[in-house]
Amino acid sequence: MKTLVIVSHPEYDNSMTESFLNQCQNDIDSVDFLVLDHLTDNYQFNVEQEQQRLIKYDRILFQFPMYWYSSPALLKKYEDDVFTRRFTYANEDGKLKGKELGIITTIGEPLRNYTVGGSEGFSINELLKPYQALAFKAGMNFIKPFTVDQFAYMTNAQKSKLLVDYRNYLTNDDINSFSSKQRWYFEQLEELKEQLSPEKQTKLAVIIDYLKNNYDQLDEIKWELDLIKKEEDE
Amino acid sequence: MKTLVIVSHPEYDNSMTESFLNQCQNDIDSVDFLVLDHLTDNYQFNVEQEQQRLIKYDRILFQFPMYWYSSPALLKKYEDDVFTRRFTYANEDGKLKGKELGIITTIGEPLRNYTVGGSEGFSINELLKPYQALAFKAGMNFIKPFTVDQFAYMTNAQKSKLLVDYRNYLTNDDINSFSSKQRWYFEQLEELKEQLSPEKQTKLAVIIDYLKNNYDQLDEIKWELDLIKKEEDE
Known part of the structure; x- marks a missing residue:
């Protein structure tokens, strides 16, 4: 697309x-x-x-x-x-x-x-x-x-969300279904980050940054999410 | 105004x-x-x-x-x-x-x-x-x-109506109350015209034209209409 x-x-x-x-x-x-x-x-x-x-x-x-x-x-x-x-x-x-x-x-x-x-x-x-x-x-x-x-x-957190949502709006061929999942996923990651030791926090921050800057990776998140959802449904 | x-x-x-x-x-x-x-x-x-x-x-x-x-x-x-x-x-x-x-x-x-x-x-x-x-x-x-x-x-009849309505929209300080009355009045005149002898038709056409082209006169129509309405109410 x-x-x-x-x-x-x-x-x-x-x-x-x-x-x-x-x-x-x-x-x-x-x-x-x-x-x-x-x-x-x-x-x-x-x-x-x-x-x-x-x-x-x-x-x-x-x-x-x-x-x-x-x-x-x-x-x-x-x-x-x-x-x-x-x-x-x-x-x-x-x-x-x-x-x-x-x-x-x-x-x-x-x-x-x-x-x-x-x-x-x-x-x-x-x-x-x-x-x-x-x-x-x-x-x-x-x-x-x-x-x-x-x-x-x-x-900065709101700007990170905006970045993800905006990229999604520009590129996701099924906007309505993906956007909310994506946001939810990043919110979970951000929450998780605060519970970790400083060292692990830094590491996760890098991973989140990486994910947010690579749309291919976001596709993988979607795939993982779908997988989790599938397991839950079963 | x-x-x-x-x-x-x-x-x-x-x-x-x-x-x-x-x-x-x-x-x-x-x-x-x-x-x-x-x-x-x-x-x-x-x-x-x-x-x-x-x-x-x-x-x-x-x-x-x-x-x-x-x-x-x-x-x-x-x-x-x-x-x-x-x-x-x-x-x-x-x-x-x-x-x-x-x-x-x-x-x-x-x-x-x-x-x-x-x-x-x-x-x-x-x-x-x-x-x-x-x-x-x-x-x-x-x-x-x-x-x-x-x-x-x-x-032409529609254009005459448009003319009256448009002038009304530009100048009437109470558009909602006057416009319909005005339109009704001209409709009555046009209807009347068709029932007259050719000679009288021509005369009335001139009068209608004159009225339509002189907004001061339209004010008088409003006044006459209000008068008729008053008499009806009494």
Whole structure:
């Protein structure tokens, strides 16, 4: 499975969050990163070239900081220009049919404020309807959104979790089933670590780091987890 | 009440719909039209100048053709640039607090397709949530959206109705109560017309045209309607 992350962030080069997310994935061969703010400086795109790019991927992800409850304008321009009617509509040429569309959005407020009665008043799910509608029209599968809230306040442990979850979102071909297992597994490892002698703690920390930085290894974790689950079921 | 219509349409000068809507209002002193595509050709705005513009109006309307279930990118850029946090947030400087925000959107598909199970899959109300959230954050009153569907297929009678409804949306300080009355009144007049002799038909057509083209006169219709209603109530 090949994944394209299309990033739009007017302050991309100064964003700690974007820098972190970029580092999370830059070792993965099956993932390509396209930063629109580096692609153009005048809001113009090469439509033909971009369409040729899009059709090469199985999962297309829009990644952006929430600006007025939507993407920054540049990603909208990309949508307006590149997702032409004939190319996109499932009932016309439908070149994106069967692919996946997902949204990675970073927010400054805590996620819990995105609710009726909260300071933002609306849920992320409600606010992303226009993207869901785009996926619907294109015959794409809209996968559940990935929200990063308050990155600036994250502890190292939270950042480690984010790294695992983010890599999972980019590469796991069955996101819903794997993500929670993965998180659970790392939580167990972290908990275990605190019960060990300092020497063994260091050793386990290295192992955890290694696992988190190698997606192939994460596949093995999945396999081990499935094995444990199997034994439990029997 | 002063109204600002902020229009975004990449093909503004070639749009029959936009041309019609512009003609519908250009005699009204209390309405100003701002076509973003005429204001800039490089996606840059003078933020200070635009903020000074916005605070002069009571009702701010975004008018655009639906592009991927949202506005064209240029209006999004205007939002991103001009609606700065401090200027906009109700709990900061809140310069827009108490004003109205409304959306006028033109769509090529019939409105009835914007529904679960329809070809568009989502309702206009769902798709406009990001604007509703903006209004919420700014402490603005979000008025009900105004949708023009399939302008190209409209009969003259439908266009006359559109004209009346549109003027009403731009200028009536109590949209919900007046619009239906107004529409009803013109429907009655059009019905009446068909029962008259050709000579009288022509005369009534002129009167209807005159009424439709003079908003002061529409105010008088409202007054007459209220009078009729009063007499009925007594």
